[in-house]
Amino acid sequence: MVIRQTKQRTAVAELLANETDFRSAQQIHALMREDGSSIGLATVYRTLQSMAEAKTVDVLHGADGESLYRLCAEDEHHHHLVCRVCRATVEVVAPPVEDWAHSIAAEHGYAQVSHTIEIFGVCPACAAAARAAEA
Amino acid sequence: MVIRQTKQRTAVAELLANETDFRSAQQIHALMREDGSSIGLATVYRTLQSMAEAKTVDVLHGADGESLYRLCAEDEHHHHLVCRVCRATVEVVAPPVEDWAHSIAAEHGYAQVSHTIEIFGVCPACAAAARAAEA
DNA sequence: TTATCTGCAAACATTTTGCAGCGAG
DNA sequence: CTCGCTGCAAAATGTTTGCAGATAA
Numbered sequence: 462m463v464i465r466q467t468k469q470r471t472a473v474a475e476l477l478a479n480e481t482d483f484r485s486a487q488q489i490h491a492l493m494r495e496d497g498s499s500i501g502l503a504t505v506y507r508t509l510q511s512m513a514e515a516k517t518v519d520v521l522h523g524a525d526g527e528s529l530y531r532l533c534a535e536d537e538h539h540h541h542l543v544c545r546v547c548r549a550t551v552e553v554v555a556p557p558v559e560d561w562a563h564s565i566a567a568e569h570g571y572a573q574v575s576h577t578i579e580i581f582g583v584c585p586a587c588a589a590a591a592r593a594a595e596a
Numbered sequence: 597m598v599i600r601q602t603k604q605r606t607a608v609a610e611l612l613a614n615e616t617d618f619r620s621a622q623q624i625h626a627l628m629r630e631d632g633s634s635i636g637l638a639t640v641y642r643t644l645q646s647m648a649e650a651k652t653v654d655v656l657h658g659a660d661g662e663s664l665y666r667l668c669a670e671d672e673h674h675h676h677l678v679c680r681v682c683r684a685t686v687e688v689v690a691p692p693v694e695d696w697a698h699s700i701a702a703e704h705g706y707a708q709v710s711h712t713i714e715i716f717g718v719c720p721a722c723a724a725a726a727r728a729a730e731a
Numbered sequence: 732t733t734a735t736c737t738g739c740a741a742a743c744a745t746t747t748t749g750c751a752g753c754g755a756g
Numbered sequence: 757c758t759c760g761c762t763g764c765a766a767a768a769t770g771t772t773t774g775c776a777g778a779t780a781a
Binding site for chain 1: 657658659661663677679680686688690692693696697700701704705706707708709710711712713714715716717718719720723
């Protein structure tokens with residue numbers, strides 16, 4: 462199965478290239494429509510799905526059940542520190558934690574280990590905004 | 597708001613008490629109907645929601661988008677090592693990882709920090725079953 | 732040419748909500 | 757008696773799929 466380079470797929474990749482934070486599929490679709498594209502929501506999902514398979518994007522399964530996508534330059538395995546409010550993201554690497562996860566799993570005889578580590582918080586900017594709104 | 601002790605809420609708690617692994621809301625609902633209960637699916641969701649708020653149950657947001665619930669005796673903060681196949685669960689504590697998460701967040705000025713750490717793997721039993729099926 | 736991709740709409744799955752009546756305190 | 761809880765059905769949400777037509781290679 463050869464993946465074809467279509468207008469829509471290129472457009473999705475370009476849009477993601479201009480974003481630094483996680484976006485939901487719906488958000489991406491809305492942004493593209495705003496830009497005049499007539500891309501369908503299904504196509505966005507299908508595109509993101511194949512990009513995820515190809516490891517071109519990072520997928521984050523938010524606690525509210527929606528999936529978030531983000532272009533990911535790094536090949537290295539890493540995790541994210543995400544702002545709960547604006548979704549600003551910081552990429553973090555943590556070898557000790559990786560090792561810990563694997564040794565815990567090994568200790569219990571688990572195979573094909575993978576893990577999910579996400580840190581959520583409120584970034585400085587949003588925290589300041591919240592304080593301002595308080596007054 | 598006082599939480600009332602009703603037949604249904606008691607039944608959900610009892611069912612969970614007899615389970616050691618994570619169950620989805622739908623699964624819980626189905627099990628209760630099998631046992632002759634006429635509880636509604638909405639009630640199961642509402643009950644689990646309030647139990648989660650009261651920290652009586654652990655909630656796990658699976659990668660496939662459905663939420664899994666499990667009674668949790670420990671008051672302490674901890675994480676899970678879950679079998680991808682049968683959902684057998686091991687509870688693990690990792691103070692160093694907690695510290696790491698908080699210091700990373702603090703380093704970037706993030707407030708109200710929380711984190712999600714789940715380790716997925718295939719437990720010894722399921723790995724053996726898979727090898728048997730291979731032949 | 733032709734296999735793959737696209738847009739639309741309908742299908743799905745999970746979870747939430749509105750409402751009239753029930754029942755615990 | 758009250759106010760929260762219940763069951764049902766309908767709605768909302770997020771995602772997937774079927775299909776006929778468009779299109780990259």
